[in-house]
Amino acid sequence: MIKVGEPGWIETEKPVAGPLDAICKPIAVAPCSSDTHAMHGGAGPMENRILGHEAVAEVVEVGEMVKKFKPGDVVVLPCTTPDLAGEVKLQEKGGNNAHDLDSMTSFKFLTFKDGVFAEFFSVNNADNNLVLLPEGVDIADALMVTDMMSTGFYGVEMVDVNLGDTVVVFGIGPVGLMAVAGAKLRGAGKIYATGSRPNCAELALEFGATEIISYKDGNTVEQILEKEGGKKVDCVIIAGGNCNTMNEAIQLVKSNGHIGSINFYDVADTFTIPAFEWGLGMADITIRGGFCPGGALRAEKLLNLIKYDRIKPGKTFNVEFHGFDKIEDAFKLMDEKPKDLIKPIIYIDDLD
Ligand code: NDP
Ligand code: ZN
Numbered sequence: 001m002i003k004v005g006e007p008g009w010i011e012t013e014k015p016v017a018g019p020l021d022a023i024c025k026p027i028a029v030a031p032c033s034s035d036t037h038a039m040h041g042g043a044g045p046m047e048n049r050i051l052g053h054e055a056v057a058e059v060v061e062v063g064e065m066v067k068k069f070k071p072g073d074v075v076v077l078p079c080t081t082p083d084l085a086g087e088v089k090l091q092e093k094g095g096n097n098a099h100d101l102d103s104m105t106s107f108k109f110l111t112f113k114d115g116v117f118a119e120f121f122s123v124n125n126a127d128n129n130l131v132l133l134p135e136g137v138d139i140a141d142a143l144m145v146t147d148m149m150s151t152g153f154y155g156v157e158m159v160d161v162n163l164g165d166t167v168v169v170f171g172i173g174p175v176g177l178m179a180v181a182g183a184k185l186r187g188a189g190k191i192y193a194t195g196s197r198p199n200c201a202e203l204a205l206e207f208g209a210t211e212i213i214s215y216k217d218g219n220t221v222e223q224i225l226e227k228e229g230g231k232k233v234d235c236v237i238i239a240g241g242n243c244n245t246m247n248e249a250i251q252l253v254k255s256n257g258h259i260g261s262i263n264f265y266d267v268a269d270t271f272t273i274p275a276f277e278w279g280l281g282m283a284d285i286t287i288r289g290g291f292c293p294g295g296a297l298r299a300e301k302l303l304n305l306i307k308y309d310r311i312k313p314g315k316t317f318n319v320e321f322h323g324f325d326k327i328e329d330a331f332k333l334m335d336e337k338p339k340d341l342i343k344p345i346i347y348i349d350d351l352d
Contacts, residue, residue: 052117080294140314152178158260171240184208
C-alpha cells in the first residue's frame with residue numbers, strides 16, 4: 001500500500017530479528033478482504049505499508065531468546081500475534097488475546113508493521129505465536145487457519161452455537177464460509193447463509209449451510225422469517241454486508257439470542273438499532289463484535305480439526321497463483337471480487 005487507493009511495490013530493508021523475533025520467508029500467502037479494505041482507506045491513512053497477514057512460511061533466522069524454532073522450520077503463522085501478556089490473558093483469564101495491550105493491538109501486521117507480502121518478514125514473540133506445520137496437513141488447509149478459520153470460528157464462539165440451534169450467517173465469503181463450517185461443527189440444526197456468488201453458495205452448502213438466501217432477491221429478513229413461519233432465530237453471525245446488517249440481525253434474532261459480528265466496518269460507519277425488534281431495549285439480545293484470536297495455542301487447536309479430518313478449509317481457495325510477483329494479481333482479484341471468486345492462494349515457489 002503506497003498510499004490510500006494505490007497498491008504497488010516498494011523496496012525496503014530486510015527486517016532485523018529482535019531477541020524474541022523470528023525472520024521468515026513466505027511459502028504460501030493469501031490476501032484478506034481486510035488488506036483490500038485497508039488499501040482503500042478503511043483503516044485510516046497509511047503510507048508505504050507492506051500488506052498481507054496470512055502466511056505459511058519458512059523460518060530463516062531467530063533472535064537469541066527464541067527456543068522452539070530454528071532456521072529451516074516450516075511454520076504456520078497466525079495473523080494475530082500477541083505479545084506474552086496477550087497469551088497469558090487467553091490462557092488464564094479468558095477473553096480474546098487479540099487485545100494484548102489495547103483494542104486489537106495484537107494485530108501487528110498491517111496495523112503497526114509490515115506484513116507478509118514480502119521476501120522476508122518479522123514475527124514478534126515467535127515461541128508463542130508460531131506453530132510447526134503438522135505432518136500430513138496440507139499447506140492450503142494450514143493457511144486458512146491463520147485468519148479465516150480463526151475469525152469465522154470466533155463468530156460461532158461469540159454467539160455460543162448450541163446443538164440444534166437455528167443460525168443465520170450473513171456472508172459466504174471466506175470468513176462466512178468458515179462461520180458456516182464452525183456452526184455445523186458446534187451442532188447447529190438449520191443454518192441460513194446469505195450471499196449471491198454461485199461458487200461461494202455451493203461451498204457454503206458443502207460446509208453445512210442448509211439454505212442460501214440471496215440478499216439480491218429481496219429483503220433478507222423477510223425471506224428468512226417467511227421460511228421460519230415468523231419465528232426468530234437463535235443466533236446471527238455477521239461476516240459480510242454493510243452497516244444496515246446489524247439492524248437486520250436484530251430483526252432476526254429472538255429474545256435472549258446472540259449476535260456476533262466479525263465484519264470490518266469503515267471508520268465512518270454508524271449503526272441503527274430498531275427499538276421495537278430489540279424489545280424496546282429489553283430483549284436481552286447479546287451483541288458482540290470481535291477480532292480474530294491468535295497465538296500458537298489457538299492455531300494448534302484449529303490445526304487439530306484439520307489433522308483429524310473434521311474440516312477441509314483449503315477448499316476455499318479456488319484460484320491458485322505461483323511466484324512472488326503474482327501476489328499483485330491475486331491482490332487485484334481479491335479487490336475486484338469477480339463473481340466466480342472465493343479466495344486466491346499464492347504459492348511462493350520462486351524465492352531462494
Ligand atoms: P467477502 O467480501 O468475500 O464476503 C462478504 C459476503 O457478504 C459475501 O458473501 C457477500 O455476498 C455478502 N454480502 C454482501 N452484502 C450483503 C448484504 N447486504 N446482505 C447479506 N450479505 C451480503 O469478504 P470476506 O469473507 O473475505 O470477509 C468478510 C469480512 O470479514 C470483511 O469485512 C473482512 O474485512 C472481515 N474480516 C474480519 C476479521 C476479524 O478479525 N474480525 C478478520 C478477517 C476478515 P456476495 O456473494 O454477493 O459477494
Ligand atoms: Zn484478515
